[in-house]
Amino acid sequence: MKKLRWILIVLLVVGLLLSACQAQPAAPEEEEGPFQIAVVMPSSINDLAFSQSMYDALLRVQEEMGGEEAMTFDYSDGMFVVDDAAAAIRDYAAEGYDLVIAHGSQYGSSLQEIAPDFPETSFVWGTTVDTFGIDNIFAYEAASDEGGYVNGVIAASLTESDVLGVVGPIETGDAKLYVDGFVAGAEATNPDVQVNVNYIGSFSDVALASEAANTHVAAGADAMTGTAQMVVGAIGVAEENDAMWFGTQSSQTELAPDVVVANQIYRWEVVLNEIIDLIGEGTLGGQSFTINLENGGEVIEFNPEYDLPEDVKDLADDTIQGIIDGTISTDVSE
Template structure:
C-alpha cells in the first residue's frame, strides 16, 4: 500500500472515504503483496467474516472473483482494471486512461528538442494500453514530427527492466519519457540519473511529484479511486450488488492532474494553455480519443 502507484492509489482512496463517512460506518481491512492463490484465500476469509464489499485490486484476480462470487451471493466483489461486465454481485472498474496519457503526451510533444520521446509500459493491455495510446495521440497532436519509442517490461513491478529500457531509449535520442504502473519508477530513476542531459518525465501517479526524482517530473496524473469506492457504497446501499462496470475519467472526477510548480520555465504558458484546454474539453465530454486506432 506504499508503492507510490497502483496499490497505494486504491488504499488512499478507501482511507479517504473511510474518513469522510467515519470508521463506524466504513470498516476497512486489507491484505497486500499477495499472489492470486493467496489472494483467493484472503478474499474468502473476508467474505466469511461478512464484509459487504471485497475489492481485488488487479486484473489478475478476474478468475478468482468469477469463481468465488457465486459462493457468496450477498457479498459484492470488485476487480479491475477491466471493462468486462461481471456477475450479479461483481463490479468492475476501468480507468479511461487514454485521457491522462493524452495530457502527458501534449507536454512531451511540446517539450522535446529531439522529436524523440520514450514510453516504458508494463504490458500492452488494460488501462496501461489505453494510457500508452493516449500518450501517443497527445504527443502527435502537439507535435506531428514526434517519434514515440514504445517498449514494455512484461511486468507491473520489474523496476530493473524498466530502467534498462529507459536507458536504451535515452541512448536512442529520447529526451522525454513516461510510463505507468509500479515499474515506471525504475524508468523515472533512470531519467533522474541522467539529469545532466536535460531529460524530462511525465508521470501516471501524483506521488511522483514528491519523490526524490521529482525535479525531472513536469506533471503527473492519478486515478481518483474515491469515485469508485463512493459509487460502490452508493450502489450497495441501493441494493445493487454488481453487474456493472464503473469508468474513471475526468468527467466523473476519476482522475486528478497536477503540474510540478518547481520545474520553472520549462512548463511554458503555451504548454499549460494547450494542456488545460484539452483537460477542459475532456471534462466536458467535447474531446473523444480514438485510442484503439493507435497500433504498435
C-alpha cells in the same frame, strides 16, 4: 510389507482429512457497526503505483465517511498469485465483509466463481468493465488513455529533440491503454515527434526499467513516461539526464521534483463512494464504472515546482476540457 503399510498410512491420513471436511462453514454474521471493506491487491500498498492508488483512495474514503467509526478496511497486498487471491476473496466474503474489492484484472475469474456463493456480499472488480451479468459484482476501470493523452500532448509540446521515450511493463491492460493514449496525444500535437516505446516484460525489474530509460536517453529522448511499479528505476535516470518525466497512477513528483512535469492520478474514491451509496440503497452490483477526467476520478496534477510555460499549460487545460466535452478523442479504444 513395510511399503504397503506406508501406503495405508497415507490413505488413512487422506481419509481422515476428508472426513474432517464434513463440518459446515460458519454462516457469515450480520453485524451492526462500521461499513467493512476488504481489498485484495497484487503489489504492495506502497508501490507508488497501482496498489497504492487504491490504498490511498480507501484512506480518503474512510476520512470522508467519518473515520473508523463509520468505515474500516482490511487488506491483503502482494497477492500476485491468482489462486491465493481467490482464497483471500472467498475468506473475506465468508467473514461477512460488506464489500470485497478485487483490485487486479487477473482476479476476475475467481470472482465470477465466488460471488454467486455469497449473494449478500457486494464484490467489486477492477480494472475491467465486465460484471459477468452477476448482480453482486460491480466493475471499475480507469480510462488511463485520457491522462496518457494529456501527458502526451504536454510532452510533445515541450520536447526539443522531438523524441519521447516510454517504459512499459507488459503490453496489456491498464499499461497498454495508458501508453497508447500517450502516443496518440503526442502524435496529434506534434507530427514530427517520434515516440519510442519499450516494454520490459516485467512489473518488478527495476534495473531493466532503468536501462530502458537510459536507452531512450541515448536515442535522443528528452521527455519520458512509464507505468507500473518498476518505473521508479526509470525516474532516476530521467532526473540524472535532466529529462522530463510524466507520471501515472500515483503521484511520482517527490521522487524527482526537478523533472516531473505532471502526473495522472487515480482517485478511485469517485467510484468507491458511488458503490458504497448503491450498497446502502440495496444494490449490490451489476454496474460498471470508469474513472476519467470528466468525473474527477482521474486528475492531472501539475508539479508546482516545474516551470511550465503558460501556453503549454493552456494547451493542457484545453485538452483536458476537450476530452471532457468529447471534442477530443484519444482514439485508442476499439
